[in-house]
Amino acid sequence: MLLCAAAAAASAGLHGADVRRGPVPALAREYAQVTADVELTADPRLTRPRLSGDHMAPAAVLLEADVRRVTRRGGPVLSTRTPVLVIVDVAASRRGRWLSLLPSTRLRVTARVVPALDRGDRVAAALRVRDGEEGAPEVVGAPSAPQRFAGRLRSGLREATDGLEADARALLPGFVVGDTSRVPAELDEAFKATDLTHLLAVSGANFTILLALFIGPPGLAQRAERRGLARRLGIPLRPTALAGGVLTLGFVIVCRPDPSVVRAAACGSIALLAIATGRRKSLIPALATAVLLLVLYDPWLARSYGFLLSVLATGALLTLAPRWSAALRRRRVPPRLAEALAAAGAAQAVCAPVVAVLSARVSLVAVPCNLLAEFAVAPATVLGFASLATAQVAMPVARALAWCAGRPAGWIADVARTGAALPGAGVDWPGSWPGALLLALATVTAVVLVRRMPRRPWLCAACFVAFLLVVVQPPPLTRVITMWPPPGWRFTMCDVGQGDATVLAAGEGAGVVVDAGPDPVLVDRCLRALGITRVPLVVLTHFHADHVAGLPGVLRGRAVGAIETTTFGEPEDQAEFVRRVAAARRVPVSRAVAGEARRTGDLAWRVLGPPPPAPGGGPGSEGPNDASVTMLVRSGTGAGAVSLLILGDLEPPAQRALLRSPVAAGLRPVDVLKVAHHGSAYQDPDLIRVVAPRLALVSVGAGNPYGHPAPSTLAALRSTGATVLRTDEDGAIAVSGTAGELRVAAGD
Incomplete structure (x- = not known):
């Protein structure tokens, strides 16, 4: 133990010296602009886009690298070997060139050196490369031959999976080589919610399957009756161990030396050493030895x-x-x-x-989900590696193997999504x-x-x-216990945090969904609680993320007729996201037209805006908020029909334009108002006075940093006699009854 402690202290000291030595730390303290030659030490990765207000924060390319040479403008060229993190803020159209770079590639970048976020980090600094400074990476040194070969294998697997369904195309490279670049954010969240994330990180399970195929079951590896490909090929015991070592090295190179991969390879190597020496293999000492050696080799693993x-x-x-x-x-x-x-x-x-x-x-739901997924992991992994191996010599065969592997991969995706969507899938716990x-x-x-x-x-x-019952929370039972949703509900505003999602009842098990909120899990959970299995139409009032990012949750497991959007296609990346998700589910997309009137059962609505954009711009085309689809909805027939005005995120100029619009001429008081823009202070008082709602609903997130809803807006609504309900305080809100007798129920 004393020897191990001394070795650990020496190893940690040497690794810490790598971070502190050389010119890079001093340059970081000065936030210097430099030109640096860096050598990549890992595969590039793309940060997950995060929801920031009503926008998706742009993704950046991250490169782990060692600085080899660095110089300031007009200064000397300094040689060093310092680990850094290169952050490339580059346009989406040019990310592919950066993401295709292989480890051991040498680049020359012009960047600003900034200190690492954590003083105990394994990098000495971060190099910020801005879009416009580097349109494409300047390669000054080609990657090594093994890395080029591994890159060809991985690209071959991606090509073989290109024709598969969306889930299989995204997951199969992750199962085989840990490539998660195609996994959408909502599926990644479903894997996290069900504790299936380990399947997307190549680990000991993958390597164990490969090694067992080659040497046979571990318990028989040293016996005469041993099985596996090596036995069938007539390879003796010690050459089998040597070939297994080559397989281990190839596994680490192709699947990247991530912590779980390295740990699995180390354990496997010790097992192979036991086979080669004829000693009896003991798994616990093998694991302990592997962990000790790895932590001594790379002390940063102790913090992983x-x-x-x-x-x-x-x-x-x-x-x-x-x-x-x-x-x-x-x-x-x-x-x-x-x-x-x-x-x-x-x-x-x-x-x-x-x-x-x-x-x-x-x-x-982690245990049942892992249990259901386990039976599909082995076939997906084996067939996936077979596709990886054959892609370089016979692409049609590789595609056929990938298609076979896509069946179990799709099953695992279904397990993750179903488990994550269960109302009681998880409970909050002190972090x-x-x-x-x-x-x-x-x-x-x-x-x-x-x-x-x-x-x-x-x-x-x-x-x-x-x-x-706690996990599944079947709707018939929950309705009896919680009285949610109320019988005969007409409209429901889902509680999706800082965003919008409204459901209009359109018959038994059917509902028109207006906006999808920011979170697929939350909107899916709301629709499940309401018993919605059919969605004749999804209306997306505009393309801000807090209204469209949850669209995959609306489409999950439901028959959806069509998606209708605004005519204003900004922000462009989120409009493209909607088109991509709709195409993957084969749902047609059209644009709402002012004056359009539609009906399904007892539900009818008329689109009041936005007006078509004028050639030189004009009202309704000045921004995404003012281009929101505005709808006047009637639920029911005759004098008892309940009216609802949905304003999206309209701001005062567009609200005033709505009052003047011929399509909205004769706009009268309504029973229910979906307050514009989460109850922000930017409201037109004339519109509030004209529509004079009896009930005003505000979809808003608890503790949001914008101060929504604004006190002035709440006061203006209440001055007309409206009762104001908000999702941050009341939860999901359902409206039932008739125009003469409105009833309201809160989800929690």
Whole structure:
């Protein structure tokens, strides 16, 4: 232990010196503009676009690299070897050139050097490269031959999967080589909510499958009856270990040396060494040795949550899972099912406290989702690697193998989405280490109780049914318990945070959806609670992210007739997002036209705006907010019909233009008003007086930084006699009844 501690201190000191030495740290403190030659040490990656207000924050290309030469304008050229993070803010149309770069490539960049965000980070500084300074990367040194070969393999796999369905095309490269560049944000969130993210990071499971195919089951690897491809090819034992070592090295190069990959390769290498030397393999010492050597080689792994989770999961599979599996078999659980349940349960029990620190949430569906996904992982991985291997020599064969692998990959995507959409899929938990300790104690308590419960089968059945009801929350039962949604509801404003999503009842199980909010999970959950399975029309009032980013959640598992949008196609990236999502689900997209009138069942509506854009610009074409689709809706027939005016995010100029518009001529008081722009202060008082709503609904996020809804807007609405309800305080809001007797119910 003293020797290990001394070695660890020496290794950490040497790695820390790499960060502090040389000219780069001093240049970062001065925020200097430099020209630098950098050598990439990892594959480029694209940051996930984040919702910032009503816009998506632009993504940037991140490059981990070592600075080899650096110079200031007019200064000397300085040689060094300092790790940095290169952040490239480049237009979407030119990102492909940066993302196609391979590790070991040398680039020359003009950038501003800024300090690292964390003083304990493994990089000495960040190099900010702005769009316009570097339209394309200036390559001054080609990548190494192994990296070029690995790059060709990965690009071949991407080409082989190009013709697959969207989910399989996105996931299969992730399962095989950890390439998640095609995985959409909503699917990534579904994997996080169900604790399936480890499938997108190549890990020991992938390598174990490959190694088992080659050398056979580990328990038979040194016996005469050993199986595997090596045995069938007649390869002796020690050459088998040597060939396995080559396979391990190729696996690390092709799948990139991420923490989980390196840990899996190290454990596999020790297992191969045991085979080559004829010594009996012990998995626990192998794991301990691998972890020790890796942390001594790269002390930064000690701070990696991914490495920690990988080691914890492997340790759980080696220690807890066999005991739990034996206990389940003693209780007459089939052996294969017992092993799967024990593996999923043990990994989740050990890793859940760490995951809670990262996400401040505990998934209640992780074990069943991992169990359902496990049976598809092996075929997807094996067929995916077969496609990777054959793409360079026979692309038609590679495409056929990729198509076969796409079936189990699609199944895993369905499991993730279904699990994430369940109302009780997860619970909030303190995101701190005391919270992790509390969860660990709760897990131990639950395990102790579960061990005693088999003696009381009726109690087991009752607990299982209760857990199932909490997670699934079937609508018929929840309606009885919560009285939500109210019978005969006409309009519902979903609680989707700082955004808009309104549902208009259009018959049993059907609803017209106006806007989709910022979060696919939240809008999907709202529609599930309302029992909506058919959506004749989705109306997107404008293309701001807080109105359209949740569109995948509306389309998930529902029959959708069409999508109707505004005529103003800005912001361009979010308009393109809508078109891309609609095309993937084969849903037609059209534009709303002022004066358009439509009806479905007892629901009718008329589009009041925006007006067609004038050749030289004009009202309705000055920006996305003022181009919002405006709708006057009537639900019901005769004198009891309830009217609703939906204003999108109209601001005062467009609101005044609406009052003057011939299409809106004769606009009279309405029963319900969807207040424009989340109740911001920018409202036209004349419009509020003319429509004089009896009920005003404000869709707004709790604690939003904009001060919505504005006190002046609330006062103006109440001065007309309107009752104001808001989603940040009342939750989802449903309107029912008739014009003569409106009734309102809140979701929570």
